[in-house]
Amino acid sequence: xxxxxGIPRALLYYYYYPLWKxxxxxxxxxxxxxxxxxxxxxxSGIKNTVDEACLPVKLAFGHVKNLADKPVDYIFxxxxxxxxxxxxxxxxxxxxxxxxxxxxxxLPAVIDTTISFMRKRHNVDQAYKQxxxxxxxxxxxxxxxxxxxxxALAKYxxxxxxxxxxEEAMSIxxxxxxxxxxxKPCGDLNIAIIGHPYNIYDPYISMNIIxxxxxxxxxxxxxxxxxxxEVRHQAGRLPKKLFWTLGQRMIGAxxxxxxxxxxxxIIHIAAFGCGPDSMTGELIERNIRGSTxxxxxxxxxxxxxxxxxxxxxxxxxxxxxxxKNSPKKQFIS
Amino acid sequence: MKVTFPHMGYLYVCVKGLLEYLDxxxxxxxxxxxxxxxxGTKYGPEFACMPLKLNLGNMIEASExxxxxxxxxxxxxxxxxxxxxxVEYAILKxxxxxxxxxxxxxxxxxxxxxxxxxxxxxxxxxWVQVIKAIRFAYQKSRAVDEVELMSFKxxxxxxxxxxxxxxxxxxxxxxxxxxxxxxxxxxxxxxxxIMNSVAIDPNRPxxxxxxxxxxxTLLDPFSNLNIERxxxxxxxxVDRSIYLSEWINDHLFMGLLKGIRSTKEYxxxxxxxxxHFVGGHGLETIGSVSVYAKRGYHGAIQLFxxxxxxxxxxxxxxxxVGDALAMPVMTLIVDEHxxxxxxxxxxxxxxxxxxxxxxxxxx
Ligand code: SF4
Ligand code: SF4
Numbered sequence: 001x002x003x004x005x006g007i008p009r010a011l012l013y014y015y016y017y018p019l020w021k022x023x024x025x026x027x028x029x030x031x032x033x034x035x036x037x038x039x040x041x042x043x044s045g046i047k048n049t050v051d052e053a054c055l056p057v058k059l060a061f062g063h064v065k066n067l068a069d070k071p072v073d074y075i076f077x078x079x080x081x082x083x084x085x086x087x088x089x090x091x092x093x094x095x096x097x098x099x100x101x102x103x104x105x106x107l108p109a110v111i112d113t114t115i116s117f118m119r120k121r122h123n124v125d126q127a128y129k130q131x132x133x134x135x136x137x138x139x140x141x142x143x144x145x146x147x148x149x150x151x152a153l154a155k156y157x158x159x160x161x162x163x164x165x166x167e168e169a170m171s172i173x174x175x176x177x178x179x180x181x182x183x184k185p186c187g188d189l190n191i192a193i194i195g196h197p198y199n200i201y202d203p204y205i206s207m208n209i210i211x212x213x214x215x216x217x218x219x220x221x222x223x224x225x226x227x228x229x230e231v232r233h234q235a236g237r238l239p240k241k242l243f244w245t246l247g248q249r250m251i252g253a254x255x256x257x258x259x260x261x262x263x264x265x266i267i268h269i270a271a272f273g274c275g276p277d278s279m280t281g282e283l284i285e286r287n288i289r290g291s292t293x294x295x296x297x298x299x300x301x302x303x304x305x306x307x308x309x310x311x312x313x314x315x316x317x318x319x320x321x322x323x324k325n326s327p328k329k330q331f332i333s
Numbered sequence: 334m335k336v337t338f339p340h341m342g343y344l345y346v347c348v349k350g351l352l353e354y355l356d357x358x359x360x361x362x363x364x365x366x367x368x369x370x371x372x373g374t375k376y377g378p379e380f381a382c383m384p385l386k387l388n389l390g391n392m393i394e395a396s397e398x399x400x401x402x403x404x405x406x407x408x409x410x411x412x413x414x415x416x417x418x419x420v421e422y423a424i425l426k427x428x429x430x431x432x433x434x435x436x437x438x439x440x441x442x443x444x445x446x447x448x449x450x451x452x453x454x455x456x457x458x459x460w461v462q463v464i465k466a467i468r469f470a471y472q473k474s475r476a477v478d479e480v481e482l483m484s485f486k487x488x489x490x491x492x493x494x495x496x497x498x499x500x501x502x503x504x505x506x507x508x509x510x511x512x513x514x515x516x517x518x519x520x521x522x523x524x525x526x527i528m529n530s531v532a533i534d535p536n537r538p539x540x541x542x543x544x545x546x547x548x549x550t551l552l553d554p555f556s557n558l559n560i561e562r563x564x565x566x567x568x569x570x571v572d573r574s575i576y577l578s579e580w581i582n583d584h585l586f587m588g589l590l591k592g593i594r595s596t597k598e599y600x601x602x603x604x605x606x607x608x609h610f611v612g613g614h615g616l617e618t619i620g621s622v623s624v625y626a627k628r629g630y631h632g633a634i635q636l637f638x639x640x641x642x643x644x645x646x647x648x649x650x651x652x653x654v655g656d657a658l659a660m661p662v663m664t665l666i667v668d669e670h671x672x673x674x675x676x677x678x679x680x681x682x683x684x685x686x687x688x689x690x691x692x693x694x695x696x
Pocket of ligand 2: 549
């Protein structure tokens with residue numbers, strides 16, 4: 001029987017799952033995902049974390065717990081220190097494996113490999129080499145697995161760049177029954193949603209915001225539809241380099257979409273009490289309000305956010321955008 | 334040029350000392366007050382940590398007094414502090430407060446970035462003089478720490494309520510007024526005399542509590558609601574996991590000065606509970622518990638501002654550390670809504686618990 005490695009459907013799952021999946025599978029492991037986010041998962045996460053933790057961390061705790069109950073042989077909770085040279089994600093990612101280990105009872109073995117691009121790329125290859133040793137004594141096989149993972153990741157990123165959302169991209173890659181080329185949603189408005197991947201793509205905690213907007217006739221774009229170069233180029237306009245990789249994506253996308261002709265509005269989604277969001281959100285909002293007339297909506301998510309309230313705000317926002325877009329100039333003259 | 338910088342407890346004593354030693358005109362922000370906090374809360378991002386809001390309030394109030402140049406420290410992550418200056422600058426600019434901002438931080442590419450920035454303030458003063466000024470400021474921070482440490486021991490034993498606080502204020506003033514290293518030596522002697530003149534009962538039994546957590550809230554009495562004073566009055570001798578001079582040595586001098594306290598020991602004691610640094614002082618917070626347990630402390634109180642990321646990581650692990658070491662730990666989170674009355678109630682309950690635990694052990 002093959003070894004079961006559990007991967008939580010949370011945090012940077014939305015960025016790295018294809019890499020992790022192909023890597024572990026090439027080494028003969030069976031990859032087990034936690035269930036899709038739901039009330040039960042969030043509630044168990046809330047029960048197992050401190051009140052002050054942000055929503056995504058609480059949810060991630062729930063996913064880890066969900067895997068622990070499955071059961072699996074290992075849970076993969078890498079310590080994601082840094083995913084780009086001299087940058088970080090958030091202090092909470094640095095401590096997450098310890099937080100989980102100290103608080104969730106009955107955890108199977110935790111794989112908490114440290115992934116850090118802080119100094120140089122080389123360290124990451126090393127990390128996967130170390131990690132692979134657990135499952136194969138053959139270094140060549142491990143290297144092949146890593147490269148296979150990287151190829152899967154490259155393909156995934158290509159799909160995102162083509163305008164697919166993470167869930168779609170993954171089903172294109174892994175779900176044989178899904179149609180290879182899905183029809184792109186169309187609508188009369190283009191709205192950019194700016195936020196952490198684990199907030200905007202998780203259908204449960206985002207209250208399905210993307211699907212909801214699509215059904216209201218909106219074409220949704222996100223930071224992940226922009227190339228790394230573009231995002232970094234835009235973020236380079238900041239007076240000082242931002243040391244959060246995800247913050248760079250958000251600022252860069254905010255600046256890009258604020259300037260692009262065919263964007264009708266921007267929605268910024270932040271988790272309640274999120275440290276980085278409090279800074280990047282402020283900078284994005286000041287930029288948009290200062291230099292454009294683009295409609296901007298700030299949505300804060302936490303476990304008490306009511307769905308009804310969010311829908312009302314979205315509808316009001318879209319009404320406002322549509323009203324602004326209407327040919328009012330003719331009307332005035 | 335009228336230079337200002339934000340408050341953090343007694344930090345002003347050494348920074349002001351440094352600048353004045355170089356004949357630079359300093360405008361201190363008025364002591365942090367409710368108004369400072371109100372200003373910062375009104376104009377700062379809602380979920381920013383409280384130090385950012387207080388900084389912002391300090392900067393607005395100093396600008397009202399005519400300050401035009403602002404010195405800030407920066408950093409390179411992962412916690413928010415490293416981007417404070419830029420966000421504060423953007424907000425101030427939009428509000429119409431025009432500051433020439435000088436951010437002192439580890440240079441991105443070359444050390445010359447830092448030296449050019451220092452030059453912006455020091456003008457044509459020689460580097461020798463700048464170094465002398467830095468040394469002077471450091472001596473001031475040592476002096477402040479010395480009298481603060483004395484106050485921690487004296488306060489729980491004072492015979493007249495409030496005597497220690499009055500003495501401490503006078504002692505700090507002596508150090509603040511010293512304009513040269515020679516004067517500082519004498520001032521320190523006088524300060525110690527002032528502290529020693531407080532009448533105490535040396536035999537009074539005290540409870541010992543370590544204050545651990547985020548640096549700003551530990552060092553700044555306004556933001557920690559005068560916790561040291563309240564604990565002292567409850568008969569508690571405190572120690573803080575961070576002192577100004579230590580922090581300067583660890584972070585600005587890269588630990589160059591040997592033989593003085595350092596937070597390194599804390600970091601080394603954090604495993605296996607927390608196995609990686611998490612920014613800010615989160616690792617130190619975890620490690621300090623075991624260090625204080627070994628030193629015979631009865632309990633620890635973790636202090637941090639609402640939404641502080643490194644401390645939330647620490648907070649979620651602390652109960653496990655406390656259990657393993659049989660050291661009661663309490664967490665206090667402060668924000669703009671915190672009141673002293675509520676905190677005192679919690680402190681009393683905690684001190685009660687520790688007292689009962691100690692008596693139980695003694696029997
Ligand atoms: S970036 Fe924000 S939302 Fe993400 S873990 Fe950190 S505090 Fe939480
Ligand atoms: S350590 Fe905490 S309070 Fe201080 S800047 Fe960082 S997040 Fe804010």
